[in-house]
Amino acid sequence: xxxxxxTPQTYAPDRPSVMEKAASIWQTTKYKYRWTWRRxxxxxxGMAVLIFMGLMAILAPILFTMDPTAVDPxxxxxxxxxxxxxxxxSHRAWFGTDFVGRDVYSRVVYGARIxxxxxxxxxxxxxxxxxxxxxxxxxxxVVDLILMRIMxxxxxxxxxxxxxxxxSIVGGSVPIVIFAIWFVVFPRAVRVVRSxxxxxREEVYVEAARAxxxxxxxxxxxxxxxxxxxPLIVTATLIVAGAILTEAILSFLGAGIDPxxxxxxxxxxxxxxxxxxxxxxxxxxxxxxxxxxxxxNTIGDNLRDMLDPKxxxxxx
Amino acid sequence: xxxxxxxxxxxSIPVLxxxxxxxxxxxxxxxxxxxxxxxxxxxxxxxxxxxRKDLGLDKPIISQLGIYLKDVLSGDxxxxxxxxxxVIKLIKQRVVPTLSLAxxxxxxxxxxxxxxxVLAAWxxxxxxxxxxxxxxxxxxxxxxxxxxxxLIKAFALEINLFPAAGYTAPTEDFGxxxxxxxxxxxxxxxxxxxxxxRMTRATMIEVLREDYIRxxxxxxxxxASVLIRHALKNAALPIVTVIxxxxxxxxxxxxxxxxxxxxxxxxxxxxxxxxxxxxxxxQGAMLVIAxxxxxxxxxxxxxxxxxxxxxxx
Numbered sequence: 001x002x003x004x005x006x007t008p009q010t011y012a013p014d015r016p017s018v019m020e021k022a023a024s025i026w027q028t029t030k031y032k033y034r035w036t037w038r039r040x041x042x043x044x045x046g047m048a049v050l051i052f053m054g055l056m057a058i059l060a061p062i063l064f065t066m067d068p069t070a071v072d073p074x075x076x077x078x079x080x081x082x083x084x085x086x087x088x089x090s091h092r093a094w095f096g097t098d099f100v101g102r103d104v105y106s107r108v109v110y111g112a113r114i115x116x117x118x119x120x121x122x123x124x125x126x127x128x129x130x131x132x133x134x135x136x137x138x139x140x141x142v143v144d145l146i147l148m149r150i151m152x153x154x155x156x157x158x159x160x161x162x163x164x165x166x167x168s169i170v171g172g173s174v175p176i177v178i179f180a181i182w183f184v185v186f187p188r189a190v191r192v193v194r195s196x197x198x199x200x201r202e203e204v205y206v207e208a209a210r211a212x213x214x215x216x217x218x219x220x221x222x223x224x225x226x227x228x229x230x231p232l233i234v235t236a237t238l239i240v241a242g243a244i245l246t247e248a249i250l251s252f253l254g255a256g257i258d259p260x261x262x263x264x265x266x267x268x269x270x271x272x273x274x275x276x277x278x279x280x281x282x283x284x285x286x287x288x289x290x291x292x293x294x295x296x297n298t299i300g301d302n303l304r305d306m307l308d309p310k311x312x313x314x315x316x
Numbered sequence: 317x318x319x320x321x322x323x324x325x326x327x328s329i330p331v332l333x334x335x336x337x338x339x340x341x342x343x344x345x346x347x348x349x350x351x352x353x354x355x356x357x358x359x360x361x362x363x364x365x366x367x368r369k370d371l372g373l374d375k376p377i378i379s380q381l382g383i384y385l386k387d388v389l390s391g392d393x394x395x396x397x398x399x400x401x402x403v404i405k406l407i408k409q410r411v412v413p414t415l416s417l418a419x420x421x422x423x424x425x426x427x428x429x430x431x432x433x434v435l436a437a438w439x440x441x442x443x444x445x446x447x448x449x450x451x452x453x454x455x456x457x458x459x460x461x462x463x464x465x466x467l468i469k470a471f472a473l474e475i476n477l478f479p480a481a482g483y484t485a486p487t488e489d490f491g492x493x494x495x496x497x498x499x500x501x502x503x504x505x506x507x508x509x510x511x512x513x514r515m516t517r518a519t520m521i522e523v524l525r526e527d528y529i530r531x532x533x534x535x536x537x538x539x540a541s542v543l544i545r546h547a548l549k550n551a552a553l554p555i556v557t558v559i560x561x562x563x564x565x566x567x568x569x570x571x572x573x574x575x576x577x578x579x580x581x582x583x584x585x586x587x588x589x590x591x592x593x594x595x596x597x598x599q600g601a602m603l604v605i606a607x608x609x610x611x612x613x614x615x616x617x618x619x620x621x622x623x624x625x626x627x628x629x
Contacts, residue, residue: 153334156609158568161586161602165342168590245459249572252461253587268462272576275465276473286462294457301453 036306043302049295053288057112068110068262072101077278080104098267098281099274107262108285114251114263115244115292118178122243125182126189127236133186134193134228135220139201144194151187159184163246164255172257177250181243192235193228200227230307237300241293248289264289324617328610333385335606340384343595344377384599393600398592403600406585410601413483414581416493417573418566420501421508422559429509430555433516434543440521448513455510460569464503464576471499481578500577504569508562515558519551526550552623560616567605 016024037044080096095104137144154162166180200206201224209219250256251265259266264285271281368374375383387394393403436448472480478499484492523529524547532542571583582601589597 149330149334150338152331153338153606156331156335156606156613157339157602158565158571158605158609160568160571161583161605162342164571164587164590165598165602169343169593241457245457248459249461252459253572253575255587255590265459268465272465275469279469282462282465282469286459286465290454290458290462293459294453297453297457 040302040306042298043306046295046298046302049291050299053112053292053295054116056109057116060109060113066103066106068102068106069260070102072097074101077101077274077281079278080280080284095284096278096280098270098278104267104281104284107267108264108288110262111264111267111285112288112292114174114257114261115247115289117174118181118247119240119244119296121178122181122185123236123240125178126186126239127232129182129186130189130193130235131225131228131232133190134232135197135225137190138194138197139216139220139224147190148194151190154184155187157184160246160249163250164253167250168255172250172255174257177247177257180250181246185239185242185246189232189235189239192231196228196231197224200224203227234300234304234307237296237303241296241300244289244293244296321618324614328614331610332607335610336385336388336603337381339599339602339606340381343599344380388603393603394596396589396597397594403596406597407582407601407604410580410582410585411604412485413579414567414570414574414583416486417497417501417504417570417579417581418563420494420497421504421566424501424505425508425512426559428505429512430516430548433513434520434548436513436517437520437524438543440517445517449517452510452513455506456514458506460503460507460572461576463506464500464573467499467503468576481576483579483581500573500579503576504566504573507569508566511562511565512555512558516551516555519554520547523547523551549623553620556619556623557616560612560619563609563612567609 033044077097077099080094095108098104098107133147137147162184163180166183167176170176170180206219206223209223214223247256247263248265248268251259251263252269254266254269256265257263267285268282268289271278271285275282365374373380391404393407395402396406399406432448436445439445468480471477479496480499482496484496486493529542529546532546533539537546567583570581571587573579574581574583575587582605586598586601588594589601
């Protein structure tokens with residue numbers, strides 16, 4: 001040790017070059033990926049589907065789409081794959097057209113934006129609010145008493161009804177829909193965080209921190225909070241899936257985002273009228289919606305098994 | 317037991333109170349002026365003022381809340397702004413279709429999902445288990461209305477086995493009543509089914525690891541008897557919790573199902589009233605559903621004593 005400090009140049013190992021560093025990071029990633037692939041293959045499959053949907057949402061304008069709101073009544077209810085000629089220019093409607101001739105493919109691709117934006121915004125808001133409120137409720141008895149009664153009350157009103165009421169009264173825009181869905185789902189996440197805090201605060205290491213005189217905010221952030229992260233991530237993931245479903249239901253019931261904006265739920269509501277002739281108008285957005293939700297649920301389930309084996313035993 | 321029941325009922329009073337306040341606040345503060353809606357688009361200001369005074373909307377919000385709570389306690393939920401029919405009466409008309417749909421859904425769910433969950437746990441990590449779980453994940457992820465459309469397309473429009481939509485009162489024609497409810501309750505049952513299968517499987521797997529299961533097998537009991545009398549009975553508690561919890565989800569799901577299959581139930585009443593901004597009806601119907609939920613929670617807690625003799629209240 002002493003020699004080290006005296007002649008550091010002699011004993012210091014060679015600084016790894018950028019290439020070597022990159023190679024070692026690559027090795028670790030590859031190893032981790034292989035491990036995950038072997039233990040939780042469905043996690044990777046779910047991630048792949050979600051990344052696919054995400055890329056689709058981001059790259060929507062360059063994915064050979066047309067204006068998703070452009071109507072073309074003469075070519076309404078064209079079957080998937082049929083060639084549509086418009087003023088001399090022809091293109092193929094891969095997924096057909098709906099009852100006013102809008103291109104289903106373009107609408108599905110653009111619709112991914114709404115679903116994913118709402119889903120992830122609700123997930124993030126829920127995670128943040130649940131972390132703060134859950135920590136406070138779990139650690140301070142007084143807060144717990146008041147806060148949890150309010151959470152109980154919100155939870156006993158059926159989610160969808162409350163969300164519809166909120167959206168239809170205030171008016172449907174993306175931020176309002178996000179707020180409404182967040183409002184009806186966040187109590188459940190608060191409960192999850194709170195219950196882990198309740199058991200964590202009795203842990204010996206928390207008591208030790210208290211004994212050496214650590215301040216309460218420090219104990220909460222440094223010692224209690226890390227223990228709640230795993231269950232919170234799992235819950236938030238499942239809430240993202242639930243939020244995407246709820247947004248689709250709101251759009252479907254006509255209580256969602258402005259019906260002009262392409263969203264999977266409202267596409268299906270439009271398609272209901274023509275379901276006997278044109279199943280694709282309902283089936284294609286429905287399929288994308290189901291696949292996205294399924295992917296996120298699968299990720300959530302596998303994360304739970306990976307991060308928190310205790311949770312997986314009690315909740316399946 | 318009696319004492320516990322009384323305690324629980326008393327404990328749910330604050331929840332109900334907060335519930336009424338939350339519903340009131342969400343609807344009243346979030347915007348929209350009922351008086352302006354009743355008066356119509358081009359009504360003069362004095363007319364709106366008059367209606368507002370008539371409805372008591374000119375009073376401060378706190379005293380409005382007070383009046384509302386007093387009315388609710390005396391069983392008066394007000395009357396519909398649109399049809400002038402008392403809210404209680406409207407709800408009474410709509411409660412039968414919703415409850416029949418809920419019961420039918422349960423009847424389709426329980427006999428299928430619990431045995432499947434037991435089977436999946438018994439054959440854990442085999443292809444049987446995996447197949448059941450894949451279907452359960454799928455059922456969890458498919459939107460009710462999408463499934464409803466697919467069912468209508470397949471069973472009503474293509475092969476004409478069931479009617480596509482509608483409702484017949486049971487007193488009118490019981491056969492038609494059941495016939496029309498099958499597709500909608502099946503559509504609602506799937507998500508509930510998925511949920512219950514997972515829960516049953518998870519608790520059963522845990523119970524099957526217990527020593528007394530090994531003992532039961534060691535003394536040569538038939539496997540069916542081990543599974544049902546020893547394992548399922550002990551797994552009943554969490555399963556019952558989920559059934560109770562699922563009833564809340566069920567009400568929410570029924571809003572969508574009623575819309576897809578055109579069934580005149582509570583859900584449609586609420587959706588229609590929201591579109592028309594009929595505040596008293598929305599408030600009343602939501603309150604009734606929420607109270608039902610609180611009652612279901614209470615019954616769930618009490619049923620623990622039936623399934624687990626160690627729990628005494």
